Amino acid sequence: MEGLAIWVLLSSSFSILLVSYGGDTLTPYQNLTDGKTLVSSDGTFELGFFTPGDSKNRFLGIWYKKITSLTVVWVAHRDVPLANTSGVLKLTQQGILTLQNDTNGFIWSSNSSRSIANPVAQLLNTGNFVIGGANDSNAENYLWQSFDYPTDTLLPGMKHGINFVTGIDRQVSPWKTTSDPSRGDTIFRMDPRGFPQQLLLTNSIELFRSGPWNGLRFSGSPGLKPNPLYTYEFVFNKEEVYYMFELINSSVYSRLTLNTNGVLQRLTWNYRTQEWVVYLNVPADNCDHYLLCHAYGSCIIGNSPVCGCLDKFVPKSQKDWDRADWSSGCVRKTPLDCQKGDGFLKYTGVKLPDTRNSWFNWSMTLDECHKVCLNNCTCMAYANLDIRARGSGCLLWFGNLVDIRQLLENGQDIYIRMASSELSPSFPVFLSSASWTSFRLKMGQPVVMYYILNHYVVQYYKRSTVYAQQNCFPSKLIIHSSIHCTRQGMLEDGQEVAVKRLSMYSSQGVDEFKNEVICIAKLQHRNLVRLLGCCIEGEEKMLIYEYMPNNSLDTFIFDQTRNSLLDWPTRFRIINGIARGLLYLHQDSRLRIIHRDLKAANVLLDIDMNPKISDFGMARSFGGNETQANTQRVVGTYGYMSPEYAVDGHFSVKSDVFSFGVLVLEIVSDKRNRGFFHQDHHHNLLGHAWILFNKGRSLELIDARMGDSCYLSEVLRSIHVALLCVQQSPEDRPSMSSVVLMLGGEGTLPQPKEPGFFTKRNLFFEADTSSSNNAAMSVNDISITQLDAR
Ligand SMILES: *[C@@H]1O[C@H](CO)[C@@H](O)[C@H](O)[C@H]1NC(C)=O
Ligand SMILES: *[C@@H]1O[C@H](CO)[C@@H](O)[C@H](O)[C@H]1NC(C)=O
Ligand SMILES: *[C@@H]1O[C@H](CO)[C@@H](O)[C@H](O)[C@H]1NC(C)=O
Ligand SMILES: *[C@@H]1O[C@H](CO)[C@@H](O)[C@H](O)[C@H]1NC(C)=O
Ligand SMILES: *[C@@H]1O[C@H](CO)[C@@H](O)[C@H](O)[C@H]1NC(C)=O
Ligand SMILES: *[C@@H]1O[C@H](CO)[C@@H](O)[C@H](O)[C@H]1NC(C)=O
Ligand SMILES: *[C@@H]1O[C@H](CO)[C@@H](O)[C@H](O)[C@H]1NC(C)=O
Ligand SMILES: *[C@@H]1O[C@H](CO)[C@@H](O)[C@H](O)[C@H]1NC(C)=O
């Protein structure tokens, strides 16, 4: 809205008789008679009597002194005019301002429940006319201030809202006409019901609703954003609720005024043209008109007609809607059935509905919010209260959702209650709360996808479209089925996701698969990629992950140019993040997952280059029948596999620790363990690191470009820990909890023993490839899914 329309407001002409009184204060022994004025000390504002437009009456008010066309910002007695220039303003000994005419008739007085000795009334530079103690400039102690009784204008520093302690409700209402400052029909006020919102009303009929404050702005004021002109704040606590703005440069004049047409405008003085310029109009467009599209309708500016029903809703009366009469609103296609279990559908980019019938809690998370709303059949929707950071707080709606509009920018998310059948159109509900539907793996085909939200098992489904294949990393291709491939997809709500198609090898049943996905989706850690859901059709299984914009770690460290993008602090953060993610899998999660395929390609990087382990649990979960310690099928990647696992199929958390050690050495050196070549010996990277360590020359491992001395101790410590992790015997390797502590600089580091698999010649798979297996084995970083051990 801001900056939407800038047009020039022609200023009305006022006549005024000016004789400055001089000072900015009035004491009990002084009278302010017509013709005399008070002027704020910096000369910005002036207080005195004036005649508006072509009126015959006189009014006491405040105006900008330096602006030639009289711009009145406050009127003391707007509803009781003075017939002539007989008005006299006095301050009583008790600190009450009184305005009388020459027959001592009462015109107006200030109002205060307290009194003080030696009161003084002063016109401040802000335009606030205050009564306080003579030497007391503390605003808390003002007996009275004009800012508490706005007329039609909000000045910088003026609180628009309610003080719950004093009961002061600062409302704005327009002049009746440009010649009559008496109260017009419209008011602009803060409505404290439910979660507070600003309302514009005419004769108690809503014209406009700002929507609730979301931490950044009012939900319905998408244009309210940091600007060079003013700052703003919203305060809401037990004592008060208000919106206030302050000028960045106080010599620029800017105000919010409710004009005689009932339109709220932000006006800014243009010194050059000597005119007030309109920067903002509220309501700004047709969709700003309160309740235009009624219940569950959504207003979209630019559409014809502007009103439509929200997705999954239909007009209550199609006949009315066909006549562009939207007053009956919309209803759900499928009625709610709370007993059978409803769910929630996410709508994005909206102005949140009227919050007068809402409930809120600042400290609840979105998950908790969801839960509370789900458990109360009258709760129709929920949303985050504060959208800053990742969102916090909880806002719940009861009753119909009204006055929703689609916003072009800065719209918000809201989760609206929906019958579960609407969320999963064609399939019965499994597992009491889960539903599964089919998908077609054609590009651009709509897919009904199973979407798991956070910790809660299956409460939320999303009809989604997995868009055309954009990325298909050959390195993810798997032996035996060439369709193991990651694609980038997008949900309807715009969320980018990674879609991973699993190969068909798994004989695991659909129910087992679903159980596993649900279990794994419950695992949450900042260093694990989040599994959002999955799709199944017959043999076909797909997993939907959160999308990681910076791809995988191997695309950085093994790339001669891109590796320079990772400085040591980033690398160290990545190492620590992987360690914590692995620790969570091993120890903290309820499932106690052994990854079995930790490698650089399975460490994804988020937008801030935080590492996230991917593919965790899949190896264990979908790998077939296995005991805790042995498997018929070795799943993993050469170069990262521990000897006992590769050779004997024996795996444990310590085989992951081994892979972690390899990974750390790769991160430090930018070299692959497998395929490592050195002219002096035939060892792989582990062997090379081991030799250098024993010669006290570990630093030769790192790239010279990275050799900033201030991090050397961290580098050395990382190498040392890595060598402890890759020791031959699983018993010698530290647990991930020790690794995390050791990396953090705690605990003494023991001397490592010889690493496992450090020389290329003892690698079992090299002997093996010659006998039976296929050429793919020589390809780096291929995940082996099926390999008969011995
Ligand atoms: C103030 O006005 C009153 C009458 O309204 C008058 O009696 C008094 O003398 C005036 N005081 C001054 C200082 O003008
Ligand atoms: C104001 O009007 C009254 C009566 O109409 C009159 O007596 C008085 O002199 C007027 N005062 C001034 C200052 O014009
Ligand atoms: C003075 O004010 C009283 C009360 O408002 C009113 O009745 C009276 O007519 C006024 N007199 C003048 C001269 O304005
Ligand atoms: C003065 O305050 C009382 C109580 O707070 C209130 O009832 C009254 O309307 C106020 N009067 C004015 C003129 O503001
Ligand atoms: C306020 O301060 C002035 C000078 O600082 C002093 O003369 C005056 O007595 C003080 N008034 C009160 C009420 O304290
Ligand atoms: C504030 O605004 C005035 C008037 O436009 C301008 O002259 C002055 O340079 C501005 N001051 C700052 C600090 O920008
Ligand atoms: C808000 O939520 C928190 C956390 O769930 C809870 O401790 C608190 O009691 C709630 N406050 C209210 C007023 O319900
Ligand atoms: C649902 O919420 C409403 C409104 O807050 C409340 O009055 C009602 O008691 C709640 N019902 C249950 C079952 O919690």
Ligand SMILES: *[C@@H]1O[C@H](CO)[C@@H](O)[C@H](O)[C@H]1NC(C)=O
């Ligand atoms: C990570 O991704 C973000 C967003 O795509 C990008 O701005 C940033 O430059 C990337 N970081 C690196 C190191 O490539």
Ligand SMILES: *[C@@H]1O[C@H](CO)[C@@H](O)[C@H](O)[C@H]1NC(C)=O
């Ligand atoms: C898995 O192995 C166990 C014991 O070896 C056996 O009892 C069970 O039937 C097997 N399950 C499947 C699905 O093959």
